[in-house]
Amino acid sequence: MQKKIIIIFCISIFLLAFHYTENVTFFVPKNWPQPVYDFTKNPLTKNKIELGRALFYDPLLSRNNTISCASCHSQYSAFTHSDHALSHGIDDSIGNRNSLALMNLAWQKLFMWDGAVNHLDVQALAPIHNKLEMDENIANVVTKLQNLKLYKFLFYKAYNDSNITGERTLKALSQFMLTLVSSNSKYDSVMRKQTQFTKQEGNGYTLFKKNCASCHTEPLFTNNQFMNNGLPLDSALNDYGRYTVTKNANDSLKFKVPTLRNIEFSHPYMHDGRFKKLSHVLNHYTKGVVKNKTLGIELQNEVNLSSNEKVDIIAFLLTLSDKKFLFNPEFSYPKNSFQTAKD
Amino acid sequence: MQILKYNWFFYFVLMLNYLKAQTNSTIQFYFTYNSKPLTISDSTLPLLDSNGLQISNLKFYCSNIQFLKNKKVIVEEKNSFHLVDASNSSSQKINVAITSKLLFDELKFNLGIDSIANVSGALGGDLDQTKGMYWTWQSGYINFKIEGKSKQCNSRNNEFQFHLGGYTQPNYCLETLIFSLADKSLIDINVDVKKIIDQLKLQEQTKIMSPSKDAVLLSKKISTCFEILK
Structure with a gap:
């Protein structure tokens, strides 16, 4: 009798274990x-x-x-x-x-x-x-x-x-x-105190927190809101962004605030890809913002950055690149799955 | 001793069964045009009026069915969504399990999909996004769909398309239909398609395909085109 119980116990443990390996816990x-x-x-x-x-x-x-x-x-x-x-x-x-x-x-x-x-x-x-x-x-x-x-x-x-x-x-x-x-960039390592920013990156981080972080909020580097960041309307596209969905005039020219993680690799930038380089993006924020009714409050006052400061911010932005993410074999073309079809 | 135990259990189950004796109430939808049954099939569509009116598609969602007695809900089909399709007779019959001896005097259901289901991602059964009742460029279910042709339509190929839906204010399109009725197990509901067509005003507009004020107004009008057959 006891033997039987032990066997049943062992089998159920085995089945449970099998069950759990199939489930994947989402890591926060x-x-x-x-x-x-x-x-x-x-x-x-x-x-x-x-x-x-x-x-x-x-x-x-x-x-x-x-x-x-x-x-x-x-x-x-x-x-x-x-x-x-x-x-x-x-x-x-x-x-x-x-x-x-x-x-x-x-x-x-x-x-x-x-x-x-x-x-x-x-x-x-x-x-x-x-x-x-x-x-x-x-x-x-x-x-x-x-x-x-x-x-x-x-x-x-x-x-x-x-x-x-x-x-x-x-x-x-x-x-x-x-x-x-994506959570394994140099920035993340610095936050986990595993490494340190260079002087330039650190300076860029300070400037970033002062000038950019109200919308590109850490740790996701977006506040998940829709904002008008002062881009002049492209008259060929006439894209009014969020307004086209809500039909609310207050949403005119608002677009999703995208994450800045891996920004080094996700060029060109903006909803219509109008900027090829990060320096163009920063120049827009210092010199190109068009003021209109729905412009984000964060951009009402001019953003002042010297060219050296811009270089520092870009140095910081490059610390958001996550090579583990970009080259993770678990995310790439699933050769093996497609191979099984041919077998 | 053992047998006695099982006997007890047996009687207990029997008693439970007696208490919970279930019957089915069936809601049967009929689609009629000028009191004649409307048929939509793959073969040539019948001409319904002198303007060459043809209806090629007519579908809607019936959801959250409730039976009431003295304004109190006595039976409720929770989280249930039925896609009723004029071209598919089996979809026009909805069985609702009702505990016998419960008398009702009112039937209530929603025409469309509530806002919670609208933000719940991929769903199955009649809510599966493959059913052609979901917008794709913008999330949201289509509550009611009617498509066809009429010479009254000043549009390409004289076609009309009305896709009514919208789950956020001020364009929330959900309509609740309430019918007083005598307790009976078979409830026949007529969808007066002639009345629906009259509400569309095809000479003035031939399409609605996104959430809007017009969609809300038209949904209200269409909700009056359902009637209990006595």
Whole structure:
């Protein structure tokens, strides 16, 4: 009798252990706020993340199977579209905005430059359906997935049955995107007292805290708000940002305050990619701000920075680069998953 | 001793079953145009009036069904969302489990999706984003959708498209429908499509495709086009 109990006990411990290795605990870096994303509704597991990663890199999500999420969000440029002011999508169509860098998405409540998307799960629907981006339809994507052995297998692994739905597809994509956490830059090491800024970086940090941090707030380097930062309107695009969503005049010309993490790699800058270099961005803040009704209070008074001070701020901004993030093999093209399809 | 124990349990379960005897109440939606059943299928669509009116798509969400007695909720279907589609007869029938011996005198449900579900990310069942009732460039469910053609429409191919939704004020589009009715297990609700078309005023406008004041006003008008069949 006792023997039996011991055996059952051992088996259950084994099963429990197996169960726990499948679940992935979301790591919140020290001194960071709690994430906004509700993980209880979509608990991370190894297999769901793997599925989401395959979907992220699969051009099947587009009408003619040419454009994947990664086409405009490539890892080496902090998951944005390097070198293109306006991102281009299907059939070389040029979009209206510069794709946003993807990182630390669990801490974001609203998505896109204008906050049109209210939840990470439904974010992917926008590029999938956009005529200039992927020009596809989520129902059609699901049908395509259902016809592929690879996804029958990956969905089975992730959900214990091979039923492929829109909900599961979107939630798996979220799972992968949630893992894109950047918290290992030199700045982070300095905050953890593992290393020190150079004199120039330290000076830049002091200037940054005085002039930039009210919007680009630590540790995420964004206050997650929508602000008018004084960019003159591009009359070819006529993009009024948040106003197009809320139709509220107070939101005219307001755009998402983007994170500055990995800013060294996510050029060009601004919602329309109008600035190629960080020095251009700083010159805008000192000399180019256009005053109008919705301009952020933070920019009402002129920002004064000498050219040496600008160089110091840029030196500090470069400490926000996170090589571990940019070259993390867990975020790259999932060769192995796609290989299983051929086997 | 053992058998006695199980007997006890058996009676207990039996008693519970008796107390909780469930019956189903069925809500059945009918779509009619000039009192004739409206059919939407893949084959040629019937012409409904002298302007060549054709309806190719008519869908809406029915959610948060409640049965009331003396204004008190006695049965409530929580977190339930039904996509009712004029082209799919099985979607037009909704069964709600009701404990027998509970009498109701009022039925209440929402036409559309509440603001909480609208900010809850990817959802399943009838709320799955593949159902064609979700905006993609801007988050939010479409509560009510009607599409078709009419010579009254001054638009490309004489087409009209009305996608009504919006989950934030001042453009919150959710309508609550309340019907007084005698307690019965089969509740027939007619959707008067002629009345809906009349509300659209096709000669003046042929589309609404985003949350707006117009969408709120039209949703209110459309909510009056549902009636209990006696």
